[in-house]
Amino acid sequence: MMTLAEKILSMHVKKGNVKPDEIIIAEVNVAMVQDGTGPLTIMELEKIGMDRVVNPEKTVLFIDHSAPSSRKELSNAHMMMRAFANKTGAVLSEAGEGVCHQRLIEDYVLPGDVVVGADSHTCTSGALSAFATGMGSTDVGLAFALGKTWFKVPQTYKIVLKGTLPEGVYAKDIILYLIGKIGADGATYKALEFSGDIENLKMSDRFTISNMAVEAGAKVGLFPSDLITKEYLFSRGKGDKWIELYPDKDAQYEKTIEIDLNKLEPHVSFPHTVDNTRVIKDAEGVELNQVYIGTCTNGRLEDLRIAAKILKGKKIKKGLRLIVVPASREVYLNALREGLIEIFVKSGGLVLAPGCGPCVGVHEGVLGDGEKCLSTQNRNFKGRMGNPKGEIYLSSPATAAASAIVGKITDPRNFL
Amino acid sequence: MVIEGRVWKFGDSISTDHIAPGRYFHLRQNLPELAKHVLEDADPEFSKKVKQGDIIVAGENFGLGSSREHAPRIIKLAGVSLIIAKSFARIFYRNAINVGLPVLELNTDEINEGDILKVDLEKGLIEDKSTGKVYNAPPLPAFMLKIIRDGGITEHIKKYSDFNLEIDN
Ligand code: SF4
Numbered sequence: 001m002m003t004l005a006e007k008i009l010s011m012h013v014k015k016g017n018v019k020p021d022e023i024i025i026a027e028v029n030v031a032m033v034q035d036g037t038g039p040l041t042i043m044e045l046e047k048i049g050m051d052r053v054v055n056p057e058k059t060v061l062f063i064d065h066s067a068p069s070s071r072k073e074l075s076n077a078h079m080m081m082r083a084f085a086n087k088t089g090a091v092l093s094e095a096g097e098g099v100c101h102q103r104l105i106e107d108y109v110l111p112g113d114v115v116v117g118a119d120s121h122t123c124t125s126g127a128l129s130a131f132a133t134g135m136g137s138t139d140v141g142l143a144f145a146l147g148k149t150w151f152k153v154p155q156t157y158k159i160v161l162k163g164t165l166p167e168g169v170y171a172k173d174i175i176l177y178l179i180g181k182i183g184a185d186g187a188t189y190k191a192l193e194f195s196g197d198i199e200n201l202k203m204s205d206r207f208t209i210s211n212m213a214v215e216a217g218a219k220v221g222l223f224p225s226d227l228i229t230k231e232y233l234f235s236r237g238k239g240d241k242w243i244e245l246y247p248d249k250d251a252q253y254e255k256t257i258e259i260d261l262n263k264l265e266p267h268v269s270f271p272h273t274v275d276n277t278r279v280i281k282d283a284e285g286v287e288l289n290q291v292y293i294g295t296c297t298n299g300r301l302e303d304l305r306i307a308a309k310i311l312k313g314k315k316i317k318k319g320l321r322l323i324v325v326p327a328s329r330e331v332y333l334n335a336l337r338e339g340l341i342e343i344f345v346k347s348g349g350l351v352l353a354p355g356c357g358p359c360v361g362v363h364e365g366v367l368g369d370g371e372k373c374l375s376t377q378n379r380n381f382k383g384r385m386g387n388p389k390g391e392i393y394l395s396s397p398a399t400a401a402a403s404a405i406v407g408k409i410t411d412p413r414n415f416l
Numbered sequence: 417m418v419i420e421g422r423v424w425k426f427g428d429s430i431s432t433d434h435i436a437p438g439r440y441f442h443l444r445q446n447l448p449e450l451a452k453h454v455l456e457d458a459d460p461e462f463s464k465k466v467k468q469g470d471i472i473v474a475g476e477n478f479g480l481g482s483s484r485e486h487a488p489r490i491i492k493l494a495g496v497s498l499i500i501a502k503s504f505a506r507i508f509y510r511n512a513i514n515v516g517l518p519v520l521e522l523n524t525d526e527i528n529e530g531d532i533l534k535v536d537l538e539k540g541l542i543e544d545k546s547t548g549k550v551y552n553a554p555p556l557p558a559f560m561l562k563i564i565r566d567g568g569i570t571e572h573i574k575k576y577s578d579f580n581l582e583i584d585n
Contacts (some may be wrong), residue, residue, distance in 0.1 A: 001450065023559050023581060024559065025579050025581065036482075037483060037484060037485065039445045040444065040445070040485060040486065043445070044570055047570065048570050048573065050551065050573075066441060070442075071442045073442035074441065074442050075446070080445075080573075092474065117483075118483055118485070119482070119483050120483040120485075120507055135483060135486030135507060135508050135511075136507065136510065136514055136515075137483075137485045138485060138509035138511075138515070138568075138570060139510065139514060139569070140570055142569065144568075146573075148579070150559070150579050150581070184429065184477060184480055185480070185503060185505070188477065188504075188505065188506055212557065217477065217505060217506060218506075266546070336576060360438045360482075361437075361438035361439055361441075361443070362439075362442075366439075381431040381434070381481055382434065382457055383429070383434070383438065383439065384438060385438075386438060388437070388457045
């Protein structure tokens with residue numbers, strides 16, 4: 001009678017089945033840091049003489065947040081990461097390879113894994129039925145060196161998705177709606193487990209949803225490992241690594257929340273909290289200076305296709321900046337092959353190297369005072385895009401693309 | 417462990433971007449410099465006003481946002497001895513324990529800025545010496561208290577060469 005979270009964690013403890021609220025030591029399969037958190041990991045490990053990794057092929061250091069580097073301090077941080085990877089045999093993911101979470105789901109994570117990352121959106125891999133969660137630099141460093149970590153086993157909220165999404169409404173709208181409904185702390189310390197009519201959701205949709213679980217405070221956002229997961233792994237040449245994973249029929253949930261997809265509308269989060277959501281008709285008309293399509297939330301090929309379909313043969317509003325960043329090199333290459341990049345550039349957009357881009361306010365698209373940006377990223381906190389006087393709105397790639405044409409927040413269904 | 421200090425009060429939803437803004441990303445390898453900007457986007461003067469031993473008292477969901485461990489580290493570096501909030505974001509909570517910065521959950525509505533609190537961490541007993549009110553917060557789970565007593569998770573690992581869940585009284 002276990003939930004998915006309990007099941008996966010039970011596969012990684014020495015003996016027995018875990019129970020909610022119990023503190024356990026679990027084996028870790030994949031551990032990662034990025035260039036904002038990794039240097040601190042390295043410094044801590046060196047301080048205690050534990051600068052080693054037990055599982056080098058699945059220990060990854062990502063250069064993605066400031067990639068390529070925007071200042072000398074960060075260049076030096078990157079050098080520290082390269083040197084650590086060289087010394088320990090850990091994998092170094094260079095500038096241009098892509099955002100950590102996208103790279104993890106492309107090449108590293110398998111269903112049933114325990115994944116820890118020094119980045120809050122590590123929960124993205126939960127879509128592959130991995131117990132994947134964000135932690136601090138030291139925590140992940142200890143997982144590098146010891147191959148395990150401690151967890152408090154979370155209680156689980158079951159999120160039941162019913163029906164199918166109407167045209168012009170996307171996975172991003174599901175998760176924005178859910179966060180608006182339960183609040184940015186609505187699931188703090190909990191596991192979210194998605195179920196119901198999920199066979200309608202592609203892996204890319206599931207990644208978007210799991211990616212934002214942390215925006216409701218959750219520890220993980222899990223999908224079962226089903227036939228869609230299997231197909232995804234086969235498409236990546238790892239079909240033999242698929243295992244089926246479902247919660248038990250009689251699993252105990254702390255809460256169950258149902259969402260009727262048939263009636264869902266496009267949603268937008270207003271500044272400065274993700275749960276400050278509005279349905280599109282109450283959001284329309286906000287004038288924009290910048291639109292950003294990309295990130296670990298919505299920078300996948302499927303997202304770029306949706307945006308390109310709307311932008312094809314059109315021009316973005318004069319005076320507006322459209323920034324597009326493919327989430328990984330693979331996404332970039334596929335978008336090039338499909339002609340999507342050309343569509344963005346011809347429409348007046350600018351395309352940057354795979355990575356986090358302007359998402360975290362380090363470089364590439366920092367907002368000016370009073371400027372407004374509509375972004376497909378996952379959070380819109382004050383100062384997030386490098387300026388506390390800027391305003392960030394969040395939406396799906398479709399809403400972002402439509403809004404870039406009009407220059408104001410716009411219902412994407414007008415462009416279908 | 418008994419902690420006594422003066423209160424700085426903050427509201428709900430203080431994010432890691434308020435605490436350690438992304439525009440100081442380049443200072444992340446230089447924590448003392450980064451600490452000069454601690455909580456800057458919530459109170460620009462905070463780092464100048466805060467004194468050794470002071471206590472932060474806040475509302476709901478303190479520390480939401482990114483996994484940056486720099487956030488609790490620079491709060492601690494700035495001199496703060498304890499954070500009491502209505503609730504904490506999960507990663508911040510865990511990071512705070514790991515860096516040896518104690519945290520307690522409590523309805524903080526009646527605690528005012530400038531009050532002097534005396535806190536017994538093991539018991540979760542909080543005495544507001546300015547108003548005379550006494551509160552009971554749920555004490556930290558034993559394993560986390562142990563990490564705090566050891567001085568943080570790295571010290572804990574140094575001491576035991578591993579995680580040690582055993583509870584010593
Ligand atoms: S794209 Fe944004 S949210 Fe995703 S890892 Fe990078 S900075 Fe974090």
